[in-house]
Amino acid sequence: MSESHPAIGIDLGTTFSAVARLDETGRPTTLANVEGDKTTPSVLFFDGDEVIVGKEAVKAMGDEMPCVADCVKRELGQRIYPKELASRQYPPAVLQAWVLHKLGQDARAQVGQFHKVVVTVPAYFDEAHRKATQDAGYMAGFDVMDIINEPTAAAVAFGYQQGYITAKEGVTQSQTILVYDLGGGTFDVTVMEIGDREFRALATDGDVHLGGQDWDRRLVDFVAEEFITRFGADPRQHPNSLGRLWRESEDAKRTLSARSKANILCEHGGHSLRVEVTRGQFEELTRDLLDRTVFTTRETLNAAGLGWSDLDRVLLVGGSTRMPAIGEMLKDLSGSEPDRTVSPDEAVAHGAALHAGVLLARHAGRSPSFKIANVNSHSLGVAATDRKTGRPRTATVIPRNTRLPVTAKRVFHTQKENQKSILVQIVEGENASPDACSQVGRCSIRSLPPELAARTPVEVCFRYLENGRLTVYVAIEGIDKRVKHELLRENSLSQEALDSWRKYISGLSPMITSEIQ
Numbered sequence: 001m002s003e004s005h006p007a008i009g010i011d012l013g014t015t016f017s018a019v020a021r022l023d024e025t026g027r028p029t030t031l032a033n034v035e036g037d038k039t040t041p042s043v044l045f046f047d048g049d050e051v052i053v054g055k056e057a058v059k060a061m062g063d064e065m066p067c068v069a070d071c072v073k074r075e076l077g078q079r080i081y082p083k084e085l086a087s088r089q090y091p092p093a094v095l096q097a098w099v100l101h102k103l104g105q106d107a108r109a110q111v112g113q114f115h116k117v118v119v120t121v122p123a124y125f126d127e128a129h130r131k132a133t134q135d136a137g138y139m140a141g142f143d144v145m146d147i148i149n150e151p152t153a154a155a156v157a158f159g160y161q162q163g164y165i166t167a168k169e170g171v172t173q174s175q176t177i178l179v180y181d182l183g184g185g186t187f188d189v190t191v192m193e194i195g196d197r198e199f200r201a202l203a204t205d206g207d208v209h210l211g212g213q214d215w216d217r218r219l220v221d222f223v224a225e226e227f228i229t230r231f232g233a234d235p236r237q238h239p240n241s242l243g244r245l246w247r248e249s250e251d252a253k254r255t256l257s258a259r260s261k262a263n264i265l266c267e268h269g270g271h272s273l274r275v276e277v278t279r280g281q282f283e284e285l286t287r288d289l290l291d292r293t294v295f296t297t298r299e300t301l302n303a304a305g306l307g308w309s310d311l312d313r314v315l316l317v318g319g320s321t322r323m324p325a326i327g328e329m330l331k332d333l334s335g336s337e338p339d340r341t342v343s344p345d346e347a348v349a350h351g352a353a354l355h356a357g358v359l360l361a362r363h364a365g366r367s368p369s370f371k372i373a374n375v376n377s378h379s380l381g382v383a384a385t386d387r388k389t390g391r392p393r394t395a396t397v398i399p400r401n402t403r404l405p406v407t408a409k410r411v412f413h414t415q416k417e418n419q420k421s422i423l424v425q426i427v428e429g430e431n432a433s434p435d436a437c438s439q440v441g442r443c444s445i446r447s448l449p450p451e452l453a454a455r456t457p458v459e460v461c462f463r464y465l466e467n468g469r470l471t472v473y474v475a476i477e478g479i480d481k482r483v484k485h486e487l488l489r490e491n492s493l494s495q496e497a498l499d500s501w502r503k504y505i506s507g508l509s510p511m512i513t514s515e516i517q
């Protein structure tokens, strides 16, 4: 690790974020924020011109809810965050940048100036989400060296703890582990092999719209229904009543991880109701959510070509795995107690800091202490036309769970004689119809030679890196140069907009023009 560059890893969570660094001995440690907490709520409060991030923003949920943004990570990849904040609308990546900026400022108060960081993302994030996260890091003033998957980062932290990185005596056998990562807003499951200083993902799957928030919502709805029966008014209709009820419900959910019952207070329209919820009731209310994670976990094991008995352990990561039902369910399925040895709140940031240490060592010409090998979580392809039916269909170029980095090609054909241009529409997903897949972006090739014959082969080549970022090359038969194409991404900010936001968020520019949004 270089003296001038601390190795910093950031876990940018849906509900909570954390920052870690490697200390002088190369050990990861969590950096507390200025409030003294190891995690920072990923919540923003727009207080006039000031943007407040963290605990204070959570407090504002009770009486200033219209000016509060939360769960922004769930909206990444969209053009605009769906709620107006202090009369303005913002791209979700910009809101994430504010959260990152606060994390950076607080960390700098302890470790001094730094810019280079590693940021984590759910393994199930697609290209658009990854690009938006990288953009958020840039706008926050960072140099994002890499983006790594949260379950991989957790496995790295676990591997460090177990001695797989430092090559402690006795650690020789490789292990196959399943990382079950249930955070505040996302669920990821990854099967990994670790050993010999290599962390190798075998298969990964997940749901970017499933997390602790959904468990909270069930409690909110349960209490709201009781409130309606009693007083005929719905507390969810008023943002501040909803904000308070949400906070109370999240609190009760945590209590239910430790105790068999909890109370939730709901106040709205001059009425007040206290509702008791038992753990059994809560588990009944949320059973289908748990079942969704079971389904995905089984599918991932299948995709890795493994059964439960092939696993050496099941590693629990993410704050929501504290719910007892999760551990019980995984014990039933796997036949052994899941592993809770890594801190569910800190492991991801620790793994990211360890990876940052590897990258800094590599930049400094030293050999890294471990390697990460990843797979892609979604198939990548292009929107093609079925010759027989004339209908659009997805032509996969890189199937999901392919080891990265990978270069893959596929040959397509021009449709008509003397075609002037070709539009390559890149999609991500498993659906046979390109419209049902996520639209990554497009690149158009305009400089086709004149009098090109119909059905001239066009080779589309994808270069897909470990961090999930894509480069597209297109080669046309008869023309000897392969052209690297700039992807025009859907809902992505221009470089000019990124630069303006970077200056604005860091306080170097006093205002931002509305066109930049």
Ligand code: AMP
Binding pocket: 013, 014, 015, 016, 017, 182, 183, 184, 185, 211, 212, 213, 250, 253, 254, 255, 257, 317, 318, 319, 320, 321, 322, 323, 344, 345
């Ligand atoms: P993470 O994104 O990993 O920080 O996880 C945050 C999520 O974990 C939030 O939805 C929290 O409500 C949830 N969480 C944290 N502690 C507990 C607990 N003791 N019981 C249940 N859920 C928890």
